[in-house]
Amino acid sequence: MQFAGPLALRSGASISDYTLAYETYGTLNADRSNAVLVCHALNASHHVAGVYQGQARSEGWWDNMVGPGKPVDTDRFFVIGVNNLGSCFGSTGPMHVNPATGRVYGADFPVVTVEDWVDAQAALLDALGIETLAAVMGGSLGGMQALSWTLQYPERVRHAVVVASAPNLTAENIAFNEVARRAIVTDPDFHGGHFYEHGVVPKRGLRIARMIGHITYLSDDVMNAKFGRILRSAVEGEAAGADYRYSTQDVEFQIESYLRYQGDKFSEYFDANTYLLITRALDYFDPARNHGGKLSAALAQARAKFLLVSFKTDWRFSPARSREIVKALLDNSRNVSYAEIDAPHGHDAFLLDDVRYMGVVRSYFERVAKEFQQ
């Protein structure tokens, strides 16, 4: 959908003539009370659920969560997925032409924040004629957007489902983002962010960024269970117990092969400037910042009811960070449900099937559904 704007951004810049790519699933009911907005994390998009006809492996990124009869049941809810500004899957981003200059944005795309995304999403809801959301939900960075919705538009959100998220990034989180960004920015093919006009892509940097990301999405335990110290040669069917190859540059362990593959795949489709923008939005999110660092004071504005979910082995956004949000909401006598799932998969668990996790979300949305006319 096309918007004339201008949309004022937190940086002081603004953006005009922008597009937001979105998808919807299910049917909006007569009194427009069954809408659920799903917010995406780093490398996902508006394609939340379902498949594209005739396109193999085109399942939406949360297809296990959203769909007919699924925990977020599209037979009852009208679900909206939207690609955020600055992303690279259809909404206006660094790969698009800046109408003000006629040149591709590249590194000149304005810095966007979680709050800016929420504002853009609100404009989309306005255009769709939806005043109030039955729920807003997201995992990780998507959870930050869901939380921010309850602060920026408290009267427009009845429920917020915040999964595997945090009230801000720790120094370690920022540090990992920064290493990934440095890998991209110092890739000679980055050209200060204007690589498009050079006909190249900073793939080396994107690969490194993705490899770092992948390590932090998984738990140590699941990595050991999945890869351990298994040699690539053993996987390739050589005699078990094959000797080391004794090489510093070739793949020796299966985990190396996996990471290189993930890095290569990512560098084929993801935009480098988008990677910088989205990790920066993560860094900047910090609702307590304008309240003297007091999260309880920041969350006093929220009116929604909340479900928070965290995963025990998630060391990127640990359960302790979700509990900070729970505590701050309880300080404000808000209605909060909280589930801490003992899943082994680390941060990635928020995208995976786990019967307890799916059960909690299903139950919660059954409660949400009871509140509106079906």
Next chain:
Amino acid sequence: MQFAGPLALRSGASISDYTLAYETYGTLNADRSNAVLVCHALNASHHVAGVYQGQARSEGWWDNMVGPGKPVDTDRFFVIGVNNLGSCFGSTGPMHVNPATGRVYGADFPVVTVEDWVDAQAALLDALGIETLAAVMGGSLGGMQALSWTLQYPERVRHAVVVASAPNLTAENIAFNEVARRAIVTDPDFHGGHFYEHGVVPKRGLRIARMIGHITYLSDDVMNAKFGRILRSAVEGEAAGADYRYSTQDVEFQIESYLRYQGDKFSEYFDANTYLLITRALDYFDPARNHGGKLSAALAQARAKFLLVSFKTDWRFSPARSREIVKALLDNSRNVSYAEIDAPHGHDAFLLDDVRYMGVVRSYFERVAKEFQQ
């Protein structure tokens, strides 16, 4: 010290005409029974203790641990520090000329393992006329060498002090090493490891490698305590609560500034091929490998008495990994002392002052000292 060799390496290659740089502290006693070998980790050297005259900030890397009156008391012990083969601080490594070809080794330097280093260290002891070590000690990768000494030369080691170490790397450990290596190898200035003859250094890759390393050396807690979400602008004396700069490429948070500085500094002095070699030695170390994965079986060869020390917040080589070694030694009825120190600093704790840590090592070495004529 110069060695004619050849030294047979685990890879099947061998190395001839090599140098081992070493330093000693204290005095070897008459019956040569008070020698302590200190093994270094990734980026340290033979310069374990003391300062170089007239050279500011030249303290050895374990100067708080080794010296007159210190936990490893050089008034009683004859301490030897040796730079490992393949390193870049004086012993033969990738920056040196391969006598067989007349060309700088570069990426052709043979892959070296912890076991190879121990063999080279044993050759040095032979040359120094030292048959038996009162103790061998090391932290992290240095601890792996200490452990390997007790398996390769069980009759030559009376005590082994293994600090913040592990019986092998986890998949996650290998993964971090691999990302660092890929950053170096894919730096266009790496030139397949023969960058010396191009007059360049793959500094971009080295910076990324060091930044990743630093994150894994520190605990999340100490990073939050030291840096948190403090902005660079606040540190530079701008008004507290200064607004974000809203930039994806400039330094915004103090942790970014710290990591960039560490990366820059490292890239000025560390050799890229050495980084590959040493991280690979870490990956390869796995004494249980030739014993069907059974660490207890592998450690059955040890005859030494052991002190193991781990640090609660060390997530790179967690206490659980040290406890695996303790368990395997106890399975063999070996004499083991174990201390788990509740220090906040993560893996780096093994290099830092902590009164409990230093106290444990001091007590242990007092016991070691009682066993020989002073």
